[in-house]
Amino acid sequence: MIEGILVDGLIFAVMAMGVFITFRVLNFPDLTVDGSFATGAAVAAMCITNGLGIFPGLLLAFASGAAAGAVTAVIHNRLKVPNLLAGILTMTMLYSINIRILGGRANVALLRVDTIISNVIKIGGSLPREWTLLIFMILFTGTIKVLLDIFFHTDLGVTLGAMGDNEQMVISQGVNPKTMKILGVGLSNGLVALSGAMLAQYQGFADANLGVGMVVQGLAAVMLGEFLFRSNKIGMLTIQVILGAILYKALMFFGRYYGYYINLTPSDLKLLTGVLVIVSLVIAKTRENIGSKKWGIK
Amino acid sequence: MNKKKAIIMLLILTMISGTIFGVAQEESSAYKIGFSKIVTHPALDAVEQGIVDVLAEEGLVAVYDYQNANGDLTAAASIAQKFRADKVDIAIGIATPTAQALANSITEFPVIYAAVTDPVDAGLVTSYDKGEGNITGVSDKTPVDAQIKLLIDVTGATTIGHVFTSGEANAVLLKNLAEEACKKYGVKFIATAVTNSSEVKSAVQAIAGKVDAIYISTDNTVVSALPSVADAATYAGIPILSADPTSAEGLDILIAWGFDYYKMGRRTGYLVKDILEGADPADIGTVFMTDPSDFELWINLDTAKKINITVPSEVIDAASVVIENGVKTEK
Numbered sequence: 001m002i003e004g005i006l007v008d009g010l011i012f013a014v015m016a017m018g019v020f021i022t023f024r025v026l027n028f029p030d031l032t033v034d035g036s037f038a039t040g041a042a043v044a045a046m047c048i049t050n051g052l053g054i055f056p057g058l059l060l061a062f063a064s065g066a067a068a069g070a071v072t073a074v075i076h077n078r079l080k081v082p083n084l085l086a087g088i089l090t091m092t093m094l095y096s097i098n099i100r101i102l103g104g105r106a107n108v109a110l111l112r113v114d115t116i117i118s119n120v121i122k123i124g125g126s127l128p129r130e131w132t133l134l135i136f137m138i139l140f141t142g143t144i145k146v147l148l149d150i151f152f153h154t155d156l157g158v159t160l161g162a163m164g165d166n167e168q169m170v171i172s173q174g175v176n177p178k179t180m181k182i183l184g185v186g187l188s189n190g191l192v193a194l195s196g197a198m199l200a201q202y203q204g205f206a207d208a209n210l211g212v213g214m215v216v217q218g219l220a221a222v223m224l225g226e227f228l229f230r231s232n233k234i235g236m237l238t239i240q241v242i243l244g245a246i247l248y249k250a251l252m253f254f255g256r257y258y259g260y261y262i263n264l265t266p267s268d269l270k271l272l273t274g275v276l277v278i279v280s281l282v283i284a285k286t287r288e289n290i291g292s293k294k295w296g297i298k
Numbered sequence: 299m300n301k302k303k304a305i306i307m308l309l310i311l312t313m314i315s316g317t318i319f320g321v322a323q324e325e326s327s328a329y330k331i332g333f334s335k336i337v338t339h340p341a342l343d344a345v346e347q348g349i350v351d352v353l354a355e356e357g358l359v360a361v362y363d364y365q366n367a368n369g370d371l372t373a374a375a376s377i378a379q380k381f382r383a384d385k386v387d388i389a390i391g392i393a394t395p396t397a398q399a400l401a402n403s404i405t406e407f408p409v410i411y412a413a414v415t416d417p418v419d420a421g422l423v424t425s426y427d428k429g430e431g432n433i434t435g436v437s438d439k440t441p442v443d444a445q446i447k448l449l450i451d452v453t454g455a456t457t458i459g460h461v462f463t464s465g466e467a468n469a470v471l472l473k474n475l476a477e478e479a480c481k482k483y484g485v486k487f488i489a490t491a492v493t494n495s496s497e498v499k500s501a502v503q504a505i506a507g508k509v510d511a512i513y514i515s516t517d518n519t520v521v522s523a524l525p526s527v528a529d530a531a532t533y534a535g536i537p538i539l540s541a542d543p544t545s546a547e548g549l550d551i552l553i554a555w556g557f558d559y560y561k562m563g564r565r566t567g568y569l570v571k572d573i574l575e576g577a578d579p580a581d582i583g584t585v586f587m588t589d590p591s592d593f594e595l596w597i598n599l600d601t602a603k604k605i606n607i608t609v610p611s612e613v614i615d616a617a618s619v620v621i622e623n624g625v626k627t628e629k
Contacts (some may be wrong), residue, residue, distance in 0.1 A: 001383035099464050107467035109421025203375045204402025207395050208465040210371045253376055266366040
């Protein structure tokens with residue numbers, strides 16, 4: 001069971017890293033996620049069922065998510081609308097587009113076709129299924145984490161991070177923040193879509209409603225991660241996100257598992273998600289206050 | 299601060315270790331049955347209740363684990379994980395996505411689907427005639443063809459309107475079936491899609507001027523907005539055939555013809571019983587609700603009067619429930 005939670009959490013962590021990039025690095029609260037997660041799932045599912053292959057499917061899923069994110073950034077840049085609204089607009093439009101991608105259907109099954117998950121299980125041979133998947137997902141999510149770390153050490157990545165801190169500063173360096181936003185939000189949603197593509201294969205179906213409530217869950221994972229330890233190094237920050245994602249999935253699982261003892265029904269889990277985010281916020285706030293008192297800074 | 303953190307970490311660790319080392323769930327002779335439901339919905343709840351009632355009547359002792367994904371499809375996989383960890387005797391997936399998630403990750407014990415319209419299209423089984431390994435179940439496909447024919451016979455409609463939810467797999471399938479039936483009987487078919495129940499009323503208003511009759515399938519979202527369908531259609535003088543009799547009570551629905559989800563739940567209950575008693579799911583084909591006694595035909599003569607339609611007497615004779623002058627008569 002623990003291996004199941006870890007696999008689930010590692011798939012989820014890829015999405016959470018996307019949310020981390022927009023909410024934390026870019027300071028661009030982006031709600032496109034609810035739509036782009038399902039887009040990734042839909043694109044991958046259609047590529048696989050139409051024989052285009054698994055890896056092209058994953059790549060295309062990433063690309064379509066990135067395109068969706070870029071649309072949000074462009075709406076925000078060009079029309080000068082708040083980023084929250086731009087995200088909601090894209091997310092709303094994506095609902096229709098996702099159904100188009102799925103060929104006018106709401107649900108495409110991946111139960112009896114070769115997926116990355118079924119292939120990995122085959123390679124694993126006699127190893128228990130979940131443990132094989134766990135090893136694979138550690139490699140998969142680990143690779144993405146390392147790539148992200150490398151990216152955030154390049155000039156481009158550093159500029160992206162700097163823009164989230166102080167937009168004026170990057171402008172004075174002669175960098176166009178609009179391009180940076182397109183890049184950053186695109187990258188974020190690409191990761192989200194990739195996570196959706198993996199989940200669709202893990203769950204055995206892509207569905208038009210797959211992304212509902214993703215943003216809040218991703219945010220909860222990011223905040224839980226921050227609660228674990230403090231750091232400002234990108235390598236540690238991405239580890240925080242991954243651990244946060246696993247912790248979040250574990251808490252939800254235990255809410256389902258043991259909630260029954262304290263009369264917590266499965267329909268209370270959404271409340272639990274919200275409370276988790278609020279508790280993390282409160283803890284972060286108290287820490288800040290304690291910190292400022294101790295060091296005498298405001 | 300650190301103390302607080304330590305306590306929280308300790309709590310989490312205890313929970314994790316508790317599950318690794320297998321929390322001793324009380325061992326008893328009772329069967330463990332897990333329900334994975336996509337969302338709380340009167341029809342889906344009725345299925346659950348039907349299963350539980352049948353097993354109780356048949357004297358099977360069982361403990362039930364009612365799980366619900368709250369419409370969050372990513373939770374469907376976690377629920378499957380939980381059932382595997384609990385080693386339930388049977389997992390029952392109610393509605394398409396939750397059934398798919400169970401079927402995808404569970405191989406060690408039987409998985410039963412219920413309220414899935416087309417299990418082959420959903421990838422659950424490859425044929426209606428037999429189960430697939432550990433998977434079998436009950437379909438909630440309604441006789442769309444016969445329903446459309448009845449609607450045409452009673453109302454003489456030449457254009458039939460339909461409202462469906464684009465995000466609901468079952469609804470899209472039923473829309474396609476209705477479209478085929480209309481083509482077969484040579485009537486025009488106008489469908490309009492909604493994404494949630496708040497759009498249903500305006501969708502009906504949008505097609506009301508173009509159609510002679512409206513067909514409503516067992517689309518969960520549209521059925522939950524049935525009062526607004528009835529309201530808008532009756533205002534425009536258009537008759538409705540709904541595939542869900544249970545929700546037609548008290549509404550201006552000329553014809554309601556379908557089966558009760560509670561009865562479908564009972565049918566599923568007998569399937570569960572057979573499998574618990576040793577039947578192999580692989581040998582059992584998808585169960586369809588075909589027994590005439592499973593179906594209910596409701597005719598609302600008050601609505602007929604309001605919109606000036608004469609219902610043929612043989613249809614009234616065949617009806618199991620007739621509503622006239624505000625009085626509901628069951629035959």
